[in-house]
Amino acid sequence: MLSQQVNTQSAGLEISDTSRISAALFALLFGSFMLYGTVFSHSEILHNAAHDTRHAVTAPCH
Amino acid sequence: MLTRFLLAAILAGVLAGVFVTAVQAIRVTPLILKAETFENEGNETKTHSHGNQTDVADHHHAEDASGIEAWAPENGIERTLFTLLTNVLVGVSFSLILSAGILITKSQLSFRSGLVWGLCGFIAFVLAPNFGLSPELPGMDAANLVQRQIWWFVTVVATSAALLIFAFKQQLVWMLAGLVFIVAPHLYGAPLPDSHNSIVPANLAAEFVIATVVTSFLFWLVLGGALGWLVQHRVMNIDGNHASQ
Numbered sequence: 001m002l003s004q005q006v007n008t009q010s011a012g013l014e015i016s017d018t019s020r021i022s023a024a025l026f027a028l029l030f031g032s033f034m035l036y037g038t039v040f041s042h043s044e045i046l047h048n049a050a051h052d053t054r055h056a057v058t059a060p061c062h
Numbered sequence: 063m064l065t066r067f068l069l070a071a072i073l074a075g076v077l078a079g080v081f082v083t084a085v086q087a088i089r090v091t092p093l094i095l096k097a098e099t100f101e102n103e104g105n106e107t108k109t110h111s112h113g114n115q116t117d118v119a120d121h122h123h124a125e126d127a128s129g130i131e132a133w134a135p136e137n138g139i140e141r142t143l144f145t146l147l148t149n150v151l152v153g154v155s156f157s158l159i160l161s162a163g164i165l166i167t168k169s170q171l172s173f174r175s176g177l178v179w180g181l182c183g184f185i186a187f188v189l190a191p192n193f194g195l196s197p198e199l200p201g202m203d204a205a206n207l208v209q210r211q212i213w214w215f216v217t218v219v220a221t222s223a224a225l226l227i228f229a230f231k232q233q234l235v236w237m238l239a240g241l242v243f244i245v246a247p248h249l250y251g252a253p254l255p256d257s258h259n260s261i262v263p264a265n266l267a268a269e270f271v272i273a274t275v276v277t278s279f280l281f282w283l284v285l286g287g288a289l290g291w292l293v294q295h296r297v298m299n300i301d302g303n304h305a306s307q
Binding site: 015019020021023024025026027028030031032034035037038039040042044045048049050051052053055056057058059060061062 | 063064067068071082086090091094132133134135141144145147148149151152154155156157158159161162163165166168187188191192195197198199200204207210211214274275277278
């Protein structure tokens with residue numbers, strides 16, 4: 001991967017802080033977006049499809 | 063490597079979602095279906111409806127603003143498959159959010175540390191919000207939905223921040239700030255309904271609380287453990303070293 005640099009001390013591969021933080025933000029935003037769609041959306045169709053999941057994860061549902 | 067890390071997170075989420083669908087089938091889903099029979103009976107008495115409501119568990123066929131019944135999966139295999147799908151989506155969502163914390167704090171993962179991350183997820187996403195808003199069964203009275211969702215969200219974010227502070231900042235000032243983050247949402251108070259009238263019997267609600275909390279606990283342990291194991295054995299850890307070697 002381009003962002004990986006040779007680390008002479010550990011002879012391992014180190015990821016740059018920029019790509020690590022970018023990946024973290026991507027994971028956080030994408031995860032939150034999907035969580036919103038399944039557990040929080042007020043769309044009736046999404047509510048009905050995810051109904052039992054919403055109750056099971058104890059999120060406010062109705 | 064980051065791509066492999068994120069793929070491991072997605073896989074762990076899928077595994078946890080499939081696992082929890084099976085566990086929910088033991089206690090959680092039967093209790094939801096049972097509560098819906100009371101809810102539907104209640105609705106029938108309320109509206110004096112003598113319609114063709116033959117399906118006792120059709121609570122989730124909610125109507126939209128125009129009064130037209132919105133689509134909902136049919137009870138049985140279709141409903142179960144949609145629950146499986148949404149459990150997997152929720153599993154992947156939680157796994158990605160957990161991974162964001164692991165990446166930001168540059169933490170090393172193993173099976174055991176993964177379990178600890180999972181336990182923290184359980185505290186932040188289940189224990190903390192449920193201390194204010196008990197798990198709801200269909201048919202139970204509750205306060206305004208948006209207000210409850212906002213309180214749930216703020217409590218989860220504040221508790222997560224507090225746990226990260228406790229784990230990574232040892233100074234007293236930070237610890238006190240973490241304590242404030244944990245306590246503040248509960249001092250403010252969760253939005254509660256004016257009355258606790260419920261057409262669902264109280265013992266059913268009590269059983270549901272334990273069933274969801276235990277099921278969620280197992281879900282978070284499997285999620286954290288699977289994520290830790292996969293990163294340890296199939297992905298290089300964040301500093302580039304194989305943790306398993």
